[in-house]
Amino acid sequence: MAYESALQTVLDREPEPPGGVVGTEIDYEAGGERYRGYLAVPTAADGPLPAVLVVHDWLGVTDATRMRCDMLARLGYAAFAADVFTADVRPSEAEAAGVAGALYGDPATWRARLSAGFERMLEESVVDRNRLAAIGYCFGGSSVLQLARTGAPLSAVVSFHGGLSTGPEGEAARIRAKLLVLTGGNDPVVPDGDVHAFQEELRAAPEVDWQVVTYSGAMHAFTVPTANAPEHGAAYDERADRRSWTAMKDFFAEAL
Template identity: 50%
Template sequence: MTDLPATHEELLARIPIPDGARLEASPITYGHDGTELEGYVAHDAAADEPLPGILIVPDWLGVGPNAELRAQMLARLGYVAFVADVYGAGVRPTSDEAPSVVGAFYRDLGLMRARVQAAYETLAELPQVDDSRIVVIGYCFGGTAALEFARTGADIRGVVSFHGRLLTHDPSDAAAIRGKVLILNGGADPSAPDSDVSAFQDELRSVPSIDWQVNTYSGAPHAFTVPGDRFRPVADARSWRAQLDFFDEVLA
């Protein structure tokens, strides 16, 4: 298993390792259109049947401790968790570098969606995964990317965005969304102001068949689930619980 910073280990320790589990986590190499990508997969190797898959699209720092933490947490709960590499193998920007790196994907939503698609296909092909039960989740930039992927008509059970930007489209392609939608936002997040939330909900309302929810957590800033200065333990715990309840529903 990957070593995590102490702050992340504290969160991981809240989820006990099941008796008899043999947890494994490691990098995994795959590709998209000539670009080498290196994701990260965590799962219980002792499982005797295929497990539901959770595709995690990381924040703008890419594959690293924040997403690996969540993958290990989900592996302890009986999921195969795969962290997508949107940027490319070896592209792991610092906080100062991330805006310019992520900006290229906001300017090319087709590429953003395609990189998530490549990760989805890799996850679905893993022998330990039940490819009929997959949910895509994302954090910050990853939340936006997860929602964009859902707009491709992907055959997924659901999509979860943690403090992601909520982009609307004109003309709308929301009718392509097949999975259920869960949005988990901070009430003090300037990246998801009330105007964006309202516009996003209006777009979803235009397609009555979409099953969607939006949860807002009071006082929570952007990146409230990320250990550090902006971490808000109550909002993190509530949003995590909401996600697990969502999984129980859509993966049943």
């Protein structure tokens, strides 16, 4: 599909493979709720592919999320955008904090919805169940770390400018995935104290393979091409966007 100019420019950093990419909206149900996700795969895919669960920011599954799925498909992955808000909830900018905040305050529901999306991805025949990863942006970055804490069988998890929180004592030991946390050096949503506390928690779980990368000058939402609210600490940063995407690719090349 074609995207608005700012998103298309980012997508086109990855060359389109022969035959292109096919994207499909995926409706699914879990726990009595309806969800609408998105699956992108290279059209010429041959055999099971390494799969990446993509978790949206606080606006839900939008073109920004679908574009990242297409971008991953251009790299040869099957990319599935999970819907954490339910099919009928696509909040406005004014509503988003309340919708996301309700899940931050209800971790059991939050994790259940993430697990439902992950399980739905596994139903796709194109998915190689032995090579699984998850990435997320902002709210989604926080989300994939929550999914990792459930002990989900992921090989790699990447958080792009996601909020960092700690869990109950010992919970980090449940994490099976290698973790890559990509954060902005000037992000007021993820202050240095949160980064330090997160790292201290993981140091107490020496079996977990993790790394944190901080991008100087980058604010919150540094990978979102339409972000332009520096007065609120959120702005696109092309350099940090490019570097973080390259870091993810290198991480996947090792972990998957």
